[in-house]
Amino acid sequence: MRNASKTEIAIAMAGGEREKIGRRRGRATLVVLGDLGRSPRMQYHALSLARQARLEVDIVAYGGSIPHSAVLENQSIHIYQMNKWPEFFQHLPKIFYPFVLLLKPLFQFFMLLWFLCIRVPASDFFLVQNPPSVPTLVAVKWASWLRRSAFVVDWHNFGYTLLALSLGRSSRFVLIYRWFEKRYGKMADAALCVTKAMQHELSQNWGIMATVLYDQPPEFFHPASLEEKHKLFCRLNKDLCHPVGIRDCISNETSQMDTSGLNGTLVTAQVGDDIFVKPNRPAIVVSSTSWTADEDFGMLLEAALMYDRRVAVALGEDDSMEEETVWRDLSGGKQCLYPRLLFIITGKGPDREKYEEQIKRLHLKRVAFRTMWLSAEDYPLLLGSADLGVSLHTSSSGLDLPMKVVDMFGCGLPVAAVSYSCIQELVKVNKNGLLFSASSELADELMMLFKGFPDECDTLKSLQRGAMETGSSSRWASEWEEHALPLISKASFQLIKCNMLKR
Numbered sequence: 001m002r003n004a005s006k007t008e009i010a011i012a013m014a015g016g017e018r019e020k021i022g023r024r025r026g027r028a029t030l031v032v033l034g035d036l037g038r039s040p041r042m043q044y045h046a047l048s049l050a051r052q053a054r055l056e057v058d059i060v061a062y063g064g065s066i067p068h069s070a071v072l073e074n075q076s077i078h079i080y081q082m083n084k085w086p087e088f089f090q091h092l093p094k095i096f097y098p099f100v101l102l103l104k105p106l107f108q109f110f111m112l113l114w115f116l117c118i119r120v121p122a123s124d125f126f127l128v129q130n131p132p133s134v135p136t137l138v139a140v141k142w143a144s145w146l147r148r149s150a151f152v153v154d155w156h157n158f159g160y161t162l163l164a165l166s167l168g169r170s171s172r173f174v175l176i177y178r179w180f181e182k183r184y185g186k187m188a189d190a191a192l193c194v195t196k197a198m199q200h201e202l203s204q205n206w207g208i209m210a211t212v213l214y215d216q217p218p219e220f221f222h223p224a225s226l227e228e229k230h231k232l233f234c235r236l237n238k239d240l241c242h243p244v245g246i247r248d249c250i251s252n253e254t255s256q257m258d259t260s261g262l263n264g265t266l267v268t269a270q271v272g273d274d275i276f277v278k279p280n281r282p283a284i285v286v287s288s289t290s291w292t293a294d295e296d297f298g299m300l301l302e303a304a305l306m307y308d309r310r311v312a313v314a315l316g317e318d319d320s321m322e323e324e325t326v327w328r329d330l331s332g333g334k335q336c337l338y339p340r341l342l343f344i345i346t347g348k349g350p351d352r353e354k355y356e357e358q359i360k361r362l363h364l365k366r367v368a369f370r371t372m373w374l375s376a377e378d379y380p381l382l383l384g385s386a387d388l389g390v391s392l393h394t395s396s397s398g399l400d401l402p403m404k405v406v407d408m409f410g411c412g413l414p415v416a417a418v419s420y421s422c423i424q425e426l427v428k429v430n431k432n433g434l435l436f437s438a439s440s441e442l443a444d445e446l447m448m449l450f451k452g453f454p455d456e457c458d459t460l461k462s463l464q465r466g467a468m469e470t471g472s473s474s475r476w477a478s479e480w481e482e483h484a485l486p487l488i489s490k491a492s493f494q495l496i497k498c499n500m501l502k503r
Contacts, residue, residue, distance in 0.1 A: 026056060027058065027122070029126045030061075033061075039129060041154070042127075048477060062081065116143035125189075130156060131162055133158075133181035150492040151189050152188060152192070160181055161396035189492075190491035193212055215403045216480075226275050227275060229267060233265035243368060248368040250266065281454070285389070286388075287300065287391070288379075290349040300392060304362075304367045305364065341367045342370065356371060383407055388460070390416050391418060392418055418436060431466040433463060
């Protein structure tokens with residue numbers, strides 16, 4: 001006879017409680033005041049609640065990006081899409097900014113109440129993503145009181161610190177925002193958070209006892225097979241052919257692919273049924289960004305420029321050598337001590353166009369950039385096909401961790417990350433990645449890691465093994481089952497008992 005899993009034990013206990021105190025609704029409501037497709041942690045919560053807790057799950061969120069197919073195809077998950085704040089108000093003169101700061105939360109507050117109290121069926125508990133905090137925490141607390149449901153907050157960061165990036169910490173709006181965030185955050189029946197550092201801050205300075213639920217990669221983040229790589233780069237070939245600028249070392253090669261006798265991509269080639277990796281392929285470096293103020297993308301551009309110049313010096317090239325000459329040699333199969341670097345930057349955000357203009361002004365011989373938005377299915381495949389990940393996340397609070405790094409480790413991809421207070425909870429230097437604080441340090445790391453690529457780069461291979469070990473040591477399902485399921489079950493049952501006593 002097999003031993004029961006933790007999930008089965010929790011569900012069995014839930015059944016016993018139902019018999020004692022009344023019937024549960026068997027539903028959970030997740031609240032995301034943002035684009036659901038760009039909120040992977042909440043998508044993973046939904047999948048775990050549906051699969052492991054066996055609940056019907058209602059998600060109230062904004063539309064935009066398409067969520068993962070696993071979420072869309074699960075018949076126990078129901079998505080309710082809210083109307084967004086009208087775009088007209090986003091283009092008003094700055095003099096109206098204080099008016100917008102007051103009116104927008106009111107609009108969102110009543111929109112949330114309409115969905116949570118009328119549109120969505122009554123549930124056992126609300127699980128809300130924070131930030132944004134205002135008006136989300138206020139609206140969800142009111143809805144939980146009106147519908148007699150438990151109120152659970154998943155702390156991803158502190159909302160007031162994000163607002164402070166644009167208004168400054170001393171702004172009255174920031175101080176008011178922090179007051180609401182702290183007051184209503186303390187009213188939650190249970191709380192989750194993403195780091196031990198955040199858990200300590202919540203406990204010591206906010207009076208909130210939170211359980212750490214580290215981000216972990218779900219099962220669809222894994223190293224890509226050779227066939228998966230080939231098919232992915234076949235799909236991406238059109239995007240890779242178009243540079244951010246006029247021409248570069250990658251577009252020069254991709255434009256010649258169709259004339260070769262091979263069924264080839266930038267990275268792979270196929271002859272008959274055999275697929276192989278090209279020996280003179282560029283190294284693929286991936287960075288996922290939201291193009292916001294808490295990520296200094298300029299640091300990556302400076303490091304790329306330094307790498308390009310340092311390689312030219314290391315190879316003894318004259319500054320007068322034309323770019324076209326270098327590209328012709330490289331596309332002809334010339335092997336060099338240092339490879340070309342292709343930076344693929346994924347994500348959407350407000351500063352994307354600004355940095356694309358900066359990229360166009362760079363004159364790089366061995367470095368190229370591509371910016372794109374990938375589907376939820378292709379993004380893990382890109383990570384699993386890349387050679388290095390770069391994280392520019394610095395955290396507005398200094399207390400959260402970049403989920404993109406977790407995803408990279410799940411695909412066996414080592415990471416070079418900006419150093420800040422709690423990043424070493426995730427990135428272990430010289431084991432699964434490296435840290436840097438300046439563009440020159442990142443350039444040094446690129447030179448060290450890619451020297452002798454692809455066969456004689458021992459340090460890179462060692463970090464890849466470490467990333468693989470980190471990614472396989474724990475997965476989202478097991479982490480959620482151990483830390484989130486007991487907490488949520490306890491909070492919802494305690495509220496049911498209170499409701500029964502009031503009758």
